[in-house]
Amino acid sequence: MAEASPTPLTxxxxxxxxxIDVKAHQAAGRLDAARERFTxxxxxxxxxxxxxxxxYLREAADADEAVQDAxxxxxLHxxxxxxDLPFEVWFTRILINGCLDRLKARRRRERWIAPPPVDTMGVERDPAEYLPSRGPSPEELVLLGERREQLSVALGKLPERQRLIFTLSHFDGxxxxxxxAMTGLNESTVRVHLFRAIRRLRSLLAPGASHVKSRGSRRAHR
Amino acid sequence: MRIADTLLRRGHLSEDALVAAWYSGVCPAHLDTCDLCTERALDVSRWLEQTRELGMAEADAAFPAERLAAQQAQILRRLEQLDRPSKLLSFPRVAAATAGHHDFASREHRHFAGWILAAAAAGLILGVIGGRLSTWQPTAPAVHTSAAATAPRTPKAPDTLRSLDQGADLLLESDPGQPQIRSLSAIDRMTPQGTVVRASNRRR
Incomplete structure (x- = not known):
C-alpha cells in the first residue's frame, strides 16, 4: 500500500x-547550525x-548594503x-525601514557634498559601462538600456512613498x-498611491514625454 | 462600475479601474461589452507587463548571480563575526592576579627570567670594565718620550729647570738617610760627584 506523500509546505x-529551527539553535548555543539554517x-x-x-534606493551599492543589514x-532579532505572521512581511518591514534610514542619510549627505560628475547629456557616467559585455547585440542593448534608463529616471521622479508602494506592488507582486502590512499604511491609501504612481509613470514614459530622457541622475549599476 | 465612471466617462471604465482589474485578476463585466475599454485594458496591461519586465531586468542586471553569491557570503561572514564571542584583553598584572599565579609554569618562567636578567647585568658590567681597560693606555709615557724625541731639541734648558736638577743631585749625594754599604764605598769614592762634574763642565 502506497503511503500518501506529505503535502508540500507553502x-x-x-x-x-x-x-523556529534557527531560534532553537540560537537558544541552545549551536550558532553554526543556526547560521546554516538561516542561509x-x-x-x-x-x-x-x-x-x-x-x-527604492535607486543605487546598487546602497541596495546591496541595505539588504545585508536587513x-x-x-x-539578530x-x-x-x-x-503566526509571514516572515516575508516581517523581513520586508525591516528592509524598508533600513532603506528609509539610508534615504534620509543620503539626503543629509547631498546637502553638503557636491553631486557626482555628469557628462554632457547630464547623465552620471559609470566606469562599468565602458567594459565589454556578453549577451544581446549592441543595438538591442542600446534600446534596452535606453528603455531601462527612461524607467529608472521616471521612477526616480516619483515621490518616495509612491515609489515604495509601486515597487512592492508591481515588482514584488x-x-x-x-x-x-509591510508599510503600516492603510490599504486604501496604498491603492491611492499605487494608482497615482502608475498615472504619473505613464505620463512620464509616454512617447512624447522627452523630459524624462534628458535629465536625471543615474546611480544604478555601481 | 463606479458612480464616477458612469457619470464622467459615460459608463466607460477609468484607468485606475483597469489597473485594479489587472492587479486583482478580476475582469469587470463591462469589458465583455465595450470594445473601447477592452482596447484600453489591453494597452494598460501591456504597459504594466513591460514595466515590470524592465524593472526586474534592471535589478537583475545590476545584481547578477555572482554578485548575489558574494552578497550571501558577506552576510554569512557578518553573522559569523556577530556570533563569535568578543575577546577582552586585560592588563597582564591583573590577569596574572586573577588567574592565581602560583602555578608551576609561571614560577619556572619567572625564575628563568631572573637568571636572564642577572646574566644580562653581569655582561653589562663586564663589558663596561673591559671597555675601560681597553681604553686605558699604559703606553702613554712612551708616547710622551717619543714625542719628546721627535720634538726639536732645545740647546739649553731654562734656568729654573737647571737649578732644580742641581738641587736634586745635591740631595741624592748628601742624603744622610741613604744606607751606607761598605763594600760599595770604594766604588763610590772612585765615581766623580755630580756637582764636581758640573763645575768642571762650567769651567770649560
Missing amino acids: TREADACVA ELVDRHQRRAIRIAFH FVKSY LGTFRE QTSREVS
Missing part, C-alpha cells in the same frame, strides 16, 4: 519552520529583497518574530493588503 510555512531564508528572500531595495538584523 513558502510561508517553510519560512516559519526555518525561523535557507537568505536564499529564498535575497532576490526579491534586492529588487525592492534597488528600486538580513543581519533579522537574524529573530527572537521577536512571531511565526504584493497585494495591497500585504503592502499595507
